[in-house]
Amino acid sequence: MSIEENIRRYILENYLFTEDQSELDNKDSLLKKGIMDSTGIMELILYLEEEFKIKIDDDEIIPENMDSVNSILNFLNSKHVT
């Protein structure tokens, strides 16, 4: 499974409670669309740390890194997750 598939599946299953891929666009804002609240973001960070064996600092928890599937993928890329 690719990293993109992994992230999409996690968000679909855990926040949208569905397996329907059409319900999430990679550009969707997770906060603005009400998919996640602030604790939801922290849960996502917990998941990313567990799944990809990385550590995320407080100053990296910003919308630019976490607000959409695309931004998460870019962020993971910057952390050298392949």
Add this chain to the structure above:
Amino acid sequence: MCGIAGIFDFKSSRTVTRRSLESMIAKLDHRGPDGQGIKIFDKVGLAHSRLSIIDLVTGEQPIHNEDKSIWTVFNGEIFNYIELRELLVNKGHVFSTKTDTEVIVHLYEEYGNDFVKQLNGQFAISLFDVKHNKLLLVRDRIGIAPLFYTLQDSKLLFSSEIKSLLTQFESAPCLNQNVLDQIFTFWSPVSPETIFDNIFEVSPGQMLIIEDNKLTKSSYWNWNFSEDNHYLDDDDKTLSMRLKELLIDATRIRLRSDVPVGAYLSGGLDSSAIVSLIHNYTDNPLRTFSIGFDEASFDETQYQNSLIKHLNTKHSYLKCTNNDINDEFIDTIWHTETPILRTAPVPMKILSGLVHKNNYKVVLTGEGADEVLGGYDIFKETKIRKFWAKNLDSKFRPTLLKRLYPYLDVSKSNTVYMKEFFGQDLDQPDNFSFSHITRWSSTAKCKAFFSDKTKANITTNALTTMQQTLPANFSKWHFFNRAQYIEAKSLMGGYLLCSQGDRMLMANSVEGRFPFLDHRVIEFSNKLHPKFKMRALNEKYLLKKAMWDDLPQNIVKRFKQPYRAPNIPAFFGTKKNEQLMHLLSKEKISEFGYFDSKKVKQLLRKIEKGRAIGNKDNMALIGILSTQIWHHLFIENFYKTFKQNI
């Protein structure tokens, strides 16, 4: 289930009397109202009270092998007895009954002490090998069926319940104050100890062997987890299918019975999963039972109704009121035989009464799913605290605790409180107690009510005692698995399966069966990477995946609601129970001596003013009240209850 009891005399012959065995087994009438059996040998006596479920005609116990050299009394069920019987018949054994019990004696003939490894079931077995004057006392892997023993002079006495042992005591038993300390820390005693001084349980997965007049213990099974990332290597879909196959089979063999089998339906994922497995994958007629509460925060009726509608099950429902809890509490402690910190067992006793009233003797329940497949909030809390421990100075990480405790104010001003409570041991995340320390230290605050005398009599440290029971490879397991182990051994083994489980079922002659606690399910789950149990904070991930297509979506997706029942309001509402209030009076608190009467008075005053609303106050009140009742029933009334014929 049934009740078993017996005596082994290490020294003298012909000292075991029918009268002793009769008085022991009489105290187990509620476990086995359908018949009694007694067999006396030279130095051994075996007794049995029967709840007939399999082979209603020839299933009386004790049961023996072909030449009557091996005898057994047995409480519980061997679910794979059909397959074992076929195996043994092929090896030349001749059966005289159709029972699961008879499998035990022939299996022992074939495999010796290792016979137990072949059993899939819930059992407390006493087996006597006449030729070798050898007695085995064996308990199932998980600790579903109870079995207690004590040494009195030259005799070992054993029984399914402690009240049966007390019939053979010359004087009143004593409360073990170290165990009281354990209960006021973990909610349960650390096995093998019990609240009764000098009375022990056969620990889950253990065998007591008396051979050559010596008593030894042997462990044949324990919870064991994969070490060093040696987990099952498969994808979600494959693993969820394997889990489902195992659960279907675990459910299927637990429907083996010559009487109808029903199921509990709480409305949560676990019982709903079992009920839908019965409905979708077996031809057992579906019959379900549930309980509800007046108070919305405890009640799950809407979810129960959703599944009843979905599966069209024939259902019986009962509402438990505060007055019911008030009325039933003393009798509940008679059955738990131990102090408890919550009233939650009481509604379970009322529910088994509903099952009994409907002429059912057996129910399947969802017990064990949270421990085996990772469902509890304490596992989430452990993950969050571990996540926080990675960056102790983080402002954001502790905010995740709001997911568990929405009322938490995680503003800057409260950071000190957060660190004080949830931050315990954050700098030592590899401590054995890391997962449970917040719960344990919170519970232990109730010890402030202990009297000076009780405090002085506590000679052991509860945490050290617990640590000494951990397996050698405990520290090599993933932290999530360590939390699972502690939960399974403390709260599940010492409280949920006994005080809230077997005892509340058996109080009304009802047997519980638990597919999630099939050892094959546990062994499979223990080989899974923890991410299959809890994906980030999504509990029982693989179970949800396995049951996704079988259950209504509102049940698979709902947030977990822990089972709870009203505590303080049950005793201090409109109706007061005079006997309970008397046991809480200054005179009785001082007379029994376990608690500080002044502090208890303050607690009662706080309750009367309606200011006792916290978890600690609730636990303290129920802990104190149940200890007072326990003393009243088993010590104060000892001669009246246990020695009336002498």
